[in-house]
Amino acid sequence: MSIVINQKKCVGCRKCMQVCPGTLIKANENGKAYIKYPKDCWGCVSCVKECQFDAIDFYLGADIGGMGSKMNVTSKGDMIYWNITKSCGEKQTIEIDRTKSNQY
Numbered sequence: 710m711s712i713v714i715n716q717k718k719c720v721g722c723r724k725c726m727q728v729c730p731g732t733l734i735k736a737n738e739n740g741k742a743y744i745k746y747p748k749d750c751w752g753c754v755s756c757v758k759e760c761q762f763d764a765i766d767f768y769l770g771a772d773i774g775g776m777g778s779k780m781n782v783t784s785k786g787d788m789i790y791w792n793i794t795k796s797c798g799e800k801q802t803i804e805i806d807r808t809k810s811n812q813y
């Protein structure tokens with residue numbers, strides 16, 4: 710499990726650095742985020758959820774998305790979108806309504 714940070718999208722807000730429980734994400738000389746030891750990431754996805762600039766992708770395991778598939782998270786109002794890009798290029802979006810997500 711690991712993440713990849715898109716340097717073109719990153720604006721250097723540092724939120725991902727603040728939430729990573731392993732302090733794995735650092736700022737480079739341009740103030741942009743990077744992960745030095747991706748293998749140390751345990752896949753909590755805190756950084757993915759925190760980034761408001763669509764700059765962090767999480768690699769999905771073979772059991773849920775296939776090797777090479779990636780996921781990021783965007784939001785608008787009460788809606789959260791889990792955006793999956795499969796290794797073949799196929800895209801899938803899972804929509805979650807915050808106002809209904811904890812209803813039973």
Ligand code: SF4
Binds near residue numbers: 721723759760762764
């Ligand atoms: S939260 Fe996103 S935009 Fe902010 S520093 Fe991290 S990767 Fe860059």
Ligand code: SF4
Binds near residue numbers: 749753
């Ligand atoms: S997924 Fe979790 S452990 Fe991995 S880099 Fe992001 S915040 Fe850190």
